[in-house]
Amino acid sequence: MTFAEIAHILVVWTPFLADGFLWNILISLVAMAVGTALGAVLARLRLSGRKSLAHMGLAATELTRNIPTFVFLFYLAFLVPVEFEVLGQIYAFPAWLKASLALSVAVVGFVSDNLLVAGQHWRNGNRPAALLFIPSWTMYLVIIVMASSTASVIGVGEIVSRCNVVIAAVSGDEMMVWVYVYAIGYFFGFCFPVNWAMGRVKKRLLARVGGAPTRECGECG
Amino acid sequence: MSNRSLLHAAFLLALLAILGGREALADRFELIQKRGTLIVGVKSDYPPFGMLDANGKLIGFEPDLAADLARRLGVQLQLVAVSSTNRLQKLEEGAIDVVIATLGDTSQRRQIATLVEPNYYASGVAVVASPNAHLSSWADLRGRKVCATQGAYFNRPMAQRFLLDLQVFNGTRDTKMALRDGRCVAWLYDDTGIVGLLSDPEWTNYETPLPSMMISPWAVAIAASEHESKLERAISDAIADWHRNGWLIETEKRWGIKPSRFLADTHQLWIQTHPDGSPVCARLANGEWAAECRNRSLLTSMDVGGLQHIGLLIKEWTGLNLTIFYDAYDSNLFLTGLWRTLQLIVGCIVGSLVLGCLGALVAEGIPWLRGLVRLSAALGRMTPPLLLIYLIFFGVGHIVVTRYGWTFDGSVIAVFCLSLYTGCAIVDALLEASALLKDQETGLALGWRGLPQALRLAYAPVIAALVNVVKATGMASAIAVPELISASTAIVAEQGNASVMMNVLMITYFLLVMSVVRFFNYLERRLFQHDIR
Numbered sequence: 140m141t142f143a144e145i146a147h148i149l150v151v152w153t154p155f156l157a158d159g160f161l162w163n164i165l166i167s168l169v170a171m172a173v174g175t176a177l178g179a180v181l182a183r184l185r186l187s188g189r190k191s192l193a194h195m196g197l198a199a200t201e202l203t204r205n206i207p208t209f210v211f212l213f214y215l216a217f218l219v220p221v222e223f224e225v226l227g228q229i230y231a232f233p234a235w236l237k238a239s240l241a242l243s244v245a246v247v248g249f250v251s252d253n254l255l256v257a258g259q260h261w262r263n264g265n266r267p268a269a270l271l272f273i274p275s276w277t278m279y280l281v282i283i284v285m286a287s288s289t290a291s292v293i294g295v296g297e298i299v300s301r302c303n304v305v306i307a308a309v310s311g312d313e314m315m316v317w318v319y320v321y322a323i324g325y326f327f328g329f330c331f332p333v334n335w336a337m338g339r340v341k342k343r344l345l346a347r348v349g350g351a352p353t354r355e356c357g358e359c360g
Numbered sequence: 361m362s363n364r365s366l367l368h369a370a371f372l373l374a375l376l377a378i379l380g381g382r383e384a385l386a387d388r389f390e391l392i393q394k395r396g397t398l399i400v401g402v403k404s405d406y407p408p409f410g411m412l413d414a415n416g417k418l419i420g421f422e423p424d425l426a427a428d429l430a431r432r433l434g435v436q437l438q439l440v441a442v443s444s445t446n447r448l449q450k451l452e453e454g455a456i457d458v459v460i461a462t463l464g465d466t467s468q469r470r471q472i473a474t475l476v477e478p479n480y481y482a483s484g485v486a487v488v489a490s491p492n493a494h495l496s497s498w499a500d501l502r503g504r505k506v507c508a509t510q511g512a513y514f515n516r517p518m519a520q521r522f523l524l525d526l527q528v529f530n531g532t533r534d535t536k537m538a539l540r541d542g543r544c545v546a547w548l549y550d551d552t553g554i555v556g557l558l559s560d561p562e563w564t565n566y567e568t569p570l571p572s573m574m575i576s577p578w579a580v581a582i583a584a585s586e587h588e589s590k591l592e593r594a595i596s597d598a599i600a601d602w603h604r605n606g607w608l609i610e611t612e613k614r615w616g617i618k619p620s621r622f623l624a625d626t627h628q629l630w631i632q633t634h635p636d637g638s639p640v641c642a643r644l645a646n647g648e649w650a651a652e653c654r655n656r657s658l659l660t661s662m663d664v665g666g667l668q669h670i671g672l673l674i675k676e677w678t679g680l681n682l683t684i685f686y687d688a689y690d691s692n693l694f695l696t697g698l699w700r701t702l703q704l705i706v707g708c709i710v711g712s713l714v715l716g717c718l719g720a721l722v723a724e725g726i727p728w729l730r731g732l733v734r735l736s737a738a739l740g741r742m743t744p745p746l747l748l749i750y751l752i753f754f755g756v757g758h759i760v761v762t763r764y765g766w767t768f769d770g771s772v773i774a775v776f777c778l779s780l781y782t783g784c785a786i787v788d789a790l791l792e793a794s795a796l797l798k799d800q801e802t803g804l805a806l807g808w809r810g811l812p813q814a815l816r817l818a819y820a821p822v823i824a825a826l827v828n829v830v831k832a833t834g835m836a837s838a839i840a841v842p843e844l845i846s847a848s849t850a851i852v853a854e855q856g857n858a859s860v861m862m863n864v865l866m867i868t869y870f871l872l873v874m875s876v877v878r879f880f881n882y883l884e885r886r887l888f889q890h891d892i893r
Contacts, residue, residue, distance in 0.1 A: 299750070
């Protein structure tokens with residue numbers, strides 16, 4: 140198989156695969172949205188100053204840390220019905236949303252921990268240190284985008300499962316390697332610029348903080 | 361309360377009971393007649409039994425049976441495509457009246473639906489193997505790797521009977537590739553499906569060397585509540601008629617299906633008569649067919665005792681089907697999965713640490729490689745591990761097997777890929793820590809001596825990465841590594857106890873992750889104590 144042939148096949152399937160990658164982004168953004176909302180609530184509880192509430196927030200955060208998202212994905216896929224009825228109206232519960240929910244569990248822990256630190260800095264008047272939350276959050280989105288590829292195991296038509304469709308459709312054994320490598324290229328294409336830009340933002344913020352190493356969330360992620 | 365009012369109350373109750381009973385009598389049969397349409401669920405992806413034609417219409421052997429049923433009931437026919445996983449659920453919901461969708465007649469399924477007798481077809485299990493596998497009997501497969509597809513009813517009994525080392529893959533595509541790459545000697549598959557497969561030019565060299573086993577009859581299914589109803593009777597009579605007049609054999613021929621032994625034998629049986637001229641297969645006084653014309657394997661009562669008996673009692677009382685505690689096969693499957701997951705966890709932690717430390721040492725020790733290591737680490741962190749696993753297992757694995765004849769174990773590949781991903785994160789953390797150390801103490805390079813110090817400084821991010829890899833070990837299930845997730849989904853496919861198994865899986869994993877976290881916390885305390893001293 141020549142290079143031109145390989146390139147031609149990849150070009151032909153590009154719209155299909157690119158569309159799949161948009162699903163990865165969508166799944167990740169929804170996961171970040173849900174996880175950030177819930178994580179913010181937990182961080183708020185932990186910052187509330189009331190011992191019982193803070194304890195509750197911490198316990199919930201620790202719980203989310205111990206839940207493996209990959210297993211949770213199967214859990215939701217098997218146990219949440221495909222559609223359910225509310226007041227006579229039937230609502231579908233699509234697989235991609237299950238994937239988003241599974242991934243959001245990891246986001247909850249991350250946001251809860253990092254927003255806690257950011258909130259403490261903010262209170263102490265250390266604005267730049269608090270703002271470090273933004274690049275960290277965006278870099279975490281990158282991690283979630285990578286993890287969104289696991290949605291393929293529950294049948295979501297994102298880029299990895301589409302790779303498998305393409306491989307089944309085109310013959311040729313070498314092609315398999317190229318299709319997967321091409322898909323990895325999409326992840327690079329998204330993650331590299333985001334990580335680079337956020338790395339710059341982080342550096343500038345750190346410079347404003349005064350170069351002192353700030354505590355970063357270690358256990359989440 | 362006077363006697364009179366008591367009598368009134370009793371009368372009212374009786375009336376209610378009768379009305380209620382009448383309500384129950386207004387059954388599916390009447391509903392179908394009123395609606396004027398029979399809704400039948402058939403397969404759309406199982407040629408030629410049920411498939412889509414060029415116009416997207418459902419056609420095939422089974423749609424033909426459905427059409428004849430509708431004709432006999434004097435109503436219109438509506439076909440609905442169903443899958444193996446949703447066919448009985450749709451029936452229970454009432455979305456369809458009847459299922460004719462390659463449904464094997466098993467005692468478990470009889471508990472969740474009414475399976476109409478007699479059976480209308482039968483399939484068995486056979487293997488597809490390359491001719492150089494040299495298989496002459498099923499016993500030749502003992503202890504050897506055999507590929508199978510998740511959810512097939514015969515996986516478990518065949519594995520038990522012939523002691524197969526089953527490699528269970530998620531879909532037909534993955535199973536096909538695994539067989540082609542020599543990851544197993546043969547593929548356990550439904551003999552009615554093999555015909556379609558072998559017609560593919562890519563598979564011309566493959567053969568089905570062994571006779572079909574576990575002939576499983578197929579049944580038409582209606583809802584569990586329709587047991588002994590008018591609908592069951594009507595369908596049952598229709599199927600009996602099909603067997604008697606040979607219509608099923610004709611239909612089979614019309615769709616170009618290889619004549620099945622089952623249909624020929626059943627036809628012979630149903631046209632047999634007693635010396636007095638009455639048919640052998642006739643209804644008894646209780647409405648059942650004569651025993652010799654029924655599915656014999658389901659007539660024998662199950663002998664259960666001991667733990668299994670207790671397990672079944674628990675299931676009866678609470679609905680919790682904890683097969684992993686009383687069923688030897690399931691508990692073995694689960695424990696083997698747990699053991700494999702533990703191995704994966706240890707392998708990934710060790711592998712990640714080794715790769716991470718090596719990367720950092722190379723970057724610090726050999727200056728001209730520093731940029732390369734940093735770049736590789738960045739790239740490694742931006743490759744989704746699942747994609748990497750697929751790439752190496754299927755893509756690279758296939759090239760290696762065709763060029764050099766080597767195959768790698770799925771577990772090894774999974775540990776390698778996950779360790780690579782995590783190792784890259786560890787390299788970054790260590791390099792950052794060593795940069796900090798250099799700020800504090802000029803001239804300190806990260807060598808064998810500096811490594812423990814850097815590790816201690818980077819403890820939190822390194823542990824976070826290791827905990828993450830522990831959580832991700834389940835990804836090995838995507839390439840049929842028989843770990844916890846694979847074991848749990850295999851048990852669910854067999855027993856249908858999704859809620860029990862998924863909770864057991866979740867709790868087990870939760871405890872595993874917690875133990876690992878606890879272990880690292882303990883280690884941290886020990887390390888820092890050492891520091892103080």
